[in-house]
Amino acid sequence: MPRMPSGDHPIGANGHSERESSPYVELDRSAWASLAEEVEDPLSEGEVERLRGLGDYLDLEEVRQVYLPLSRLLSLRVDAAERLHREQEGFLHRPQPPRTPFVIGLAGSVAVGKSTTARVLQQMLAHWPAHPNVVLVTTDGFLLPTAELDRRGLLHRKGFPESYDRKALLRFVIAIKSGRDEVMAPVYDHLTYDIVPGEHVVVRQPDIVIIEGLNVLQPARVREDGRAGLALSDFFDFSVYVDAATSDIRQWYVERFLRLRETAFRDPASYFTRYAALSREQAVETAEQIWDSINGPNLVQNILPTRGRADLVLRKDRDHSVRYVRLRKL
Ligand SMILES: Nc1ncnc2c1ncn2[C@@H]1O[C@H](COP(=O)(O)OP(=O)(O)O)[C@@H](O)[C@H]1O
Numbered sequence: 001m002p003r004m005p006s007g008d009h010p011i012g013a014n015g016h017s018e019r020e021s022s023p024y025v026e027l028d029r030s031a032w033a034s035l036a037e038e039v040e041d042p043l044s045e046g047e048v049e050r051l052r053g054l055g056d057y058l059d060l061e062e063v064r065q066v067y068l069p070l071s072r073l074l075s076l077r078v079d080a081a082e083r084l085h086r087e088q089e090g091f092l093h094r095p096q097p098p099r100t101p102f103v104i105g106l107a108g109s110v111a112v113g114k115s116t117t118a119r120v121l122q123q124m125l126a127h128w129p130a131h132p133n134v135v136l137v138t139t140d141g142f143l144l145p146t147a148e149l150d151r152r153g154l155l156h157r158k159g160f161p162e163s164y165d166r167k168a169l170l171r172f173v174i175a176i177k178s179g180r181d182e183v184m185a186p187v188y189d190h191l192t193y194d195i196v197p198g199e200h201v202v203v204r205q206p207d208i209v210i211i212e213g214l215n216v217l218q219p220a221r222v223r224e225d226g227r228a229g230l231a232l233s234d235f236f237d238f239s240v241y242v243d244a245a246t247s248d249i250r251q252w253y254v255e256r257f258l259r260l261r262e263t264a265f266r267d268p269a270s271y272f273t274r275y276a277a278l279s280r281e282q283a284v285e286t287a288e289q290i291w292d293s294i295n296g297p298n299l300v301q302n303i304l305p306t307r308g309r310a311d312l313v314l315r316k317d318r319d320h321s322v323r324y325v326r327l328r329k330l
């Protein structure tokens with residue numbers, strides 16, 4: 001019996017599903033994973049092991065079967081962009097300035113696994129010789145400082161589009177895609193739950209920039225005069241949306257909160273240090289309350305509606321394994 005991954009169209013014998021009326025092609029897990037056999041793993045065994053050290057639990061088979069083909073696909077797109085750039089510059093009779101960095105937007109809910117995915121991709125992409133300098137930037141650096149959120153009555157809307165300095169974020173991406181040698185981004189500290197005053201990360205001549213955040217696929221804002229401005233994604237060369245059932249993401253959020261209660265919240269400098277003293281039951285209740293009042297509504301109202309704008313959707317199952325990959329047709 002063919003499986004129906006997204007409702008209405010069967011996956012064929014080769015694991016591909018494609019309807020003429022849809023701009024996407026879907027590959028089920030086995031079809032996607034079989035691509036890994038054709039790709040040489042750029043990471044040594046030790047490096048793959050070390051990927052585990054980057055985050056919490058990471059299934060190394062999953063890294064090989066899912067993230068290796070994804071990094072290869074991205075690498076193909078980077079190479080193709082380089083070729084297109086050369087041809088276009090030749091056509092324009094221009095002096096062939098270097099190509100601007102390839103920018104990948106990585107979107108999805110709080111706790112869906114964006115950071116984990118971004119770090120794995122960064123490591124893998126950096127190993128393909130054509131583009132060794134892969135920089136990862138998270139959009140939390142562009143959140144408004146806590147005092148400003150307070151002033152605007154947005155303390156309980158952290159992560160919503162309006163809680164960011166959207167102009168600064170757009171300027172940052174434009175600077176990257178203008179080919180500037182050095183671009184700076186502000187820094188957010190999860191411990192103090194605030195922007196670090198005066199601190200910046202400096203992005204220097206990257207080959208690839210991964211911009212990871214909840215709202216990176218938000219459409220352009222419509223201004224008062226009725227005209228739409230530019231969207232961040234207008235400057236993306238490729239975008240990925242990490243997707244899962246909302247009930248699973250909520251569960252992952254609660255589990256991560258419980259782990260943080262055992263670790264980071266114990267630090268007296270932590271904004272959430274008061275949560276360290278909660279019983280397990282109280283901690284679950286607190287996490288669920290934060291999810292149900294902030295992160296859940298943000299997912300439904302703002303983030304999920306941007307899924308269709310992504311070039312590629314990674315759909316995860318309850319155990320974090322990727323069930324299918326949906327790719328926009330070229
Ligand atoms: N591929 C994966 N395998 C196992 N656990 C994962 C995977 N991706 C994410 N997680 C877990 O899910 C939780 C949320 O992931 P994280 O990357 O921190 O999410 P986000 O950056 O989207 O908030 C973390 O506890 C993380 O360990």
Ligand SMILES: CC(C)(COP(=O)(O)O)[C@@H](O)C(=O)NCCC(=O)O
Pocket residue numbers: 110138139140141158159212213214215290294295
């Ligand atoms: C910092 C975040 C807004 C995510 O930022 P991003 O890097 O995706 O822009 C989010 O992780 C967060 O802290 N949300 C506030 C609600 C909460 O504490 O869960």
